[in-house]
Amino acid sequence: MLTISLGLVAASCFSSKEVKASFTLNPESLRYLYDSNPIDCNRDKVVYFELFDSIPLNNYTPFNKKGWGAIPLVAFNLFWQNYEVVMGQDMAFPNYHQFFSESIITESQRTGCFTLKEKQSEHDTYILKLMIDKCETKSKLTSTFGFMVGGYTASSGDGHTGKPSNTELIVNAELLQNGVTIFEKEYNLIHHQPFLSKTYQAPNARNTDIDLKHNMVESLSFATKNIIENIILDINNTLTSL
Amino acid sequence: MERLSPDINYTAFLYTKIKSGIYILCLALLITSCGPNAYDISGGQHYEFELDYKLLQDSTFIEKSIKNSTKYIPISNSSINQSHLLYNAFLMLNKTQRKKLKNYLEEQKDTTSCDYKLALMYYNVAKHEFQNANNLYSNLCKESIRFSEELIYADLQFELALYQGNLNYNQQLALYQDLIDKHIHDELAKTIIKSRARRLRYINRNF
Numbered sequence: 139m140l141t142i143s144l145g146l147v148a149a150s151c152f153s154s155k156e157v158k159a160s161f162t163l164n165p166e167s168l169r170y171l172y173d174s175n176p177i178d179c180n181r182d183k184v185v186y187f188e189l190f191d192s193i194p195l196n197n198y199t200p201f202n203k204k205g206w207g208a209i210p211l212v213a214f215n216l217f218w219q220n221y222e223v224v225m226g227q228d229m230a231f232p233n234y235h236q237f238f239s240e241s242i243i244t245e246s247q248r249t250g251c252f253t254l255k256e257k258q259s260e261h262d263t264y265i266l267k268l269m270i271d272k273c274e275t276k277s278k279l280t281s282t283f284g285f286m287v288g289g290y291t292a293s294s295g296d297g298h299t300g301k302p303s304n305t306e307l308i309v310n311a312e313l314l315q316n317g318v319t320i321f322e323k324e325y326n327l328i329h330h331q332p333f334l335s336k337t338y339q340a341p342n343a344r345n346t347d348i349d350l351k352h353n354m355v356e357s358l359s360f361a362t363k364n365i366i367e368n369i370i371l372d373i374n375n376t377l378t379s380l
Numbered sequence: 381m382e383r384l385s386p387d388i389n390y391t392a393f394l395y396t397k398i399k400s401g402i403y404i405l406c407l408a409l410l411i412t413s414c415g416p417n418a419y420d421i422s423g424g425q426h427y428e429f430e431l432d433y434k435l436l437q438d439s440t441f442i443e444k445s446i447k448n449s450t451k452y453i454p455i456s457n458s459s460i461n462q463s464h465l466l467y468n469a470f471l472m473l474n475k476t477q478r479k480k481l482k483n484y485l486e487e488q489k490d491t492t493s494c495d496y497k498l499a500l501m502y503y504n505v506a507k508h509e510f511q512n513a514n515n516l517y518s519n520l521c522k523e524s525i526r527f528s529e530e531l532i533y534a535d536l537q538f539e540l541a542l543y544q545g546n547l548n549y550n551q552q553l554a555l556y557q558d559l560i561d562k563h564i565h566d567e568l569a570k571t572i573i574k575s576r577a578r579r580l581r582y583i584n585r586n587f
Contacts, residue, residue: 167549171560171577173570334582352581 157221157281157298158201160347162228166355168237170363172248179251183377185313186257187242187266194273195234199226204278216284223354225275225303230355234273242268242366250370252377265314266373271324272308275358277301277350281343298343300350303357305329311369313376321376325365331357552580 202222209216227234239256246254257265278301285294306328313321331353556577563569 166581167553169550169553171553171557171574173560173564173574175564176561334578349582356578356581 157279157347158199160344161199161223161351162226165229165231166351168230168232168234168355168359168362170356170359172244172363174245174249174367176248177251181251181253183252183264184262185246185252185254185264185266185373185377186262187239187254187268188257189235189239190267190269191235191271194238194270195230196224196226197228199229200224201279213288214284214286216282218280218282221279221281223277223279223350225277225354225358229351230358234358238268238270238362238366241362242369245363245366245370249367249374251374263316264377267310267312267314268369269310269312270308271310272306273358274307275303275305275354275361277303277354279347279350296343298346298350300333300346300353302333303331303350303354305331305357305361307358307361307365309365309369311372313373315380320380321372323372325368327361327365329357329361329364331360549580553577556580 200223202224204220204222206217206219208218232240243254246252252264254266280299281296282299283294283296285292307325308327309325311321311323311325312319333349333353556573560570560573560577563573
């Protein structure tokens, strides 16, 4: 009986297949609100940009097992498995490359004192080369399962615990004027995305997984927003100082 | 007098019960201590829904809710939450309860207070008579409301859309983007709008 119970525990606690499905079944939208104050300025200068690294995210979301634990006391038993979740493209839409390009164009229309367009030829006057060197959003998930036997009764329960996500985004920006570099900077951002509320209990493990997915996609969205706003600001300063 | 259950060992019985109690306590403590951030991930929507359900257990909840809402006039965030309570409650009303509510609102029709209009607006929304709600809204306490009237309006659209399932997340966010652009220089309004827009990501699974 005990062996069967342990087998059930192992099956429910250590299989990542179902957990993974919660994250990737319905991809979450990479989006955020543009809240910067629009600037009214001359936008005569046209900057053409080129975004390198078309796949900055992994195609798939890996669930790396990071240790497990057990308290088997016959009458009271608790098992847990830790996972490190690294966000992949399958968790979110649209494609990150497309999201970054659209976001920087929209933001430049609000706060940029230039017109930003996708690169057309090598002879464009201003070319902005953007290289996404690192784009990694990580979180931790713990799957727990416990059961208890006391007298003539037995009870069991399982749950998932998520940790707030962290995004590390590194983008290198280089602005060229007629082929000569006039500005270059590496933007390195580590963004921590807190949960929405500290007072709420998700009704079940699946909802916890979905909320954690929201948190990860949200984290990458806001990290991208912060970097893009800084890039636009620096290009404004560079172009006005010419 | 003869003892009814002479064979029961009361000490052993008590010991077993205490032991079971300790097991339950240990399990609860361990599960709690294992996940300091466990289940902290979602927003207040579920809470509001739970509260509405409790309100439904009270036969006079409609009157109480509407009377309570007068505390928050002119409209504030608290009032928005109060309106949410009403709105969510309406969705769960049966035909008889709705009739009762309508009668109550009819009795109050001479009242010019915002809470009556707001309640009626939500009532119309609950009946999916969105156009009526919209018309009523346009005359709703214009002087006393600043950005929050648009926020309520947007919320109405979101709630209705979520209920009917005809707006996706991006469309909902686009609606909030319009709102934030209208109040772009008002930091407080921006903060509130962003906070509510953030909740959108987490609301959908509750429907």
